[in-house]
Amino acid sequence: LVYAYFRGKGNLTDGLSRLLTEISQGYFQPDVGGKNIPVAQGELSDLAGDQPLFKALYQWFIESGGVYKLVFGPKAFIVVSDPVVVRHLLKDNAFNYDKGVLAEILEPIMGRGLIPADLDTWRVRRRAVVPAFHRQYYDAMVTMFGRCADRSSDKLQALVEKGQVGLGGRVVDMESEFLSLGLDIIGLGVFNYDFGSITSESPVIKAVYGVLKEAEHRSTFYLPYWNLPLADVLVPRQAKFRRDLRVINDCLDDLIRKAQETRVEEDAEALQNRDYSKLRDPSLLRFLVDMRGEDVTNKQLRDDLMTMLIAGHETTAAVLTWALYCLMQSPAALERVLREVDGVERGGNPQGETVADLEACKGDPLGESLRMYPQPPILIRRALGEDVLPGGLRGDPAGYPIGTGADLFISVWNLHRSPYLWKDPDTFRPDRFFESYSNPDFEGKWAGAYAVSGGAALYPNEVGSDFAFIPFGGGARKCVGDQFAMFEATVALAVLLRRFSFALEGPPEKVGMATGATIHTANGLMVRVSRRTPPPPPPAPAAGSPREEQLPRQPVAA
């Protein structure tokens, strides 16, 4: 590659200086401002070592505080782990920031989709996409989630039957099963395309995994060598990436074309009236094609779909993976979930109305696993103009002036595991969201640590926790798929936990963690799966009696 680069660029010295320039341009901007920000004493090599990036950032957070800087040569980035500063970046002054490094990495894949989009494009597309996620859409989706979870369930059933029952079930990599489930669901929900990945493999599925893998490689590799000329011809993984991307783009273009050709007036009317019972295709694509403004291009539509495919697939699969991992080690929490699932389901899969009753799934265990294993563990921003970051809970009260172009990492991992904000931060304790707890040292500076579950909120969130808990980000760029994901994970857990018993195979440490766009296991989630016989459904409450709480709980004072 280097040879080709030099050859294409003339003489050797010129080639070398160009190559060095390319490399030093790297991802990060020059160190701009933030002169009073503590500089963490680390090496770039510490970031490239064996441990995941977010773990290295945690150690420096404890040593250097909620706002610190990592400097390597002329470049730098600022790491933020303080809720007051996070609130400033995501909400109070959100439009002073774009996605910086992340947008550079994702642009070749997602184009100008919502995640990497510049602010002008984002404003228009966010307005077009958000209305697609409405109540009737979710009702249709919840039924589809149940159908897909049934497929996973049937597959597990077949595996269990083939396994040696006498040994207590069959060992299955549940991380990989959740990835397949997540892919089938996002394909159907976003563009009514059935990947069928739970039961088969196709060139499109392989291409999706290939592209995801490359996105991950790019987000964890420090030198963007793929921008070099001919990289996509000479570097095998880059050539494969180009081919994979073409397969997916062709598939999406085809789906968009078909959706446009099959636009039926009755469907458009049904959509207009939000009458999903009459719709043959309730997907987001159908909505965007039928309800879109005239000015959106097919390329933009493709970028939107690709963004949601990638944003909604691995994230939800990762939440399910870690929720199951945690529940298998927490019999009391699992017992609560099972009692509720057995009660509410009454034999069938959760539907639009019953899914909202399953607080034990979505409220706490899923919320708590998202606290411990946030997806993604780091959010990325770049300053579009000068700003002054607030000093936060423990920093310089004068704040930190930063310059245009400053690169920032919001460490969600640090925030969610902060010993200053959470009691027993490394312990899986779903009940914590019902406790009231806040650090008395921070009174007056900040509202409190624990989100209070229940009430109007679908899940513990950034508002209730005053930005100590940001499972779906917050402010203007908050996730558009939060409810989709919570319903999906709730239905999947309910269906699978009701029918199977899961026990971790081997010690928990063996599962390990690896950084990607999301937090993966290092070695798969190897689980012994066996058939579970659910208890008979409880009698239905007498007509007119108030809905009985499945498991009433009192808030627990810390």
Ligand code: HEM
């Ligand atoms: C943005 C998390 C599922 C689509 C985000 C952000 C987070 C997040 C933290 C904010 C990123 C930032 O501020 O830099 C998650 C998690 C999910 C999930 C944990 C699953 C448990 C989904 C699903 C979809 C989706 C299912 C689509 C159907 C998006 C989009 C954005 C986004 C389009 C960009 C929003 C914008 O910039 O306006 N997600 N997400 N996500 N998510 Fe999700």
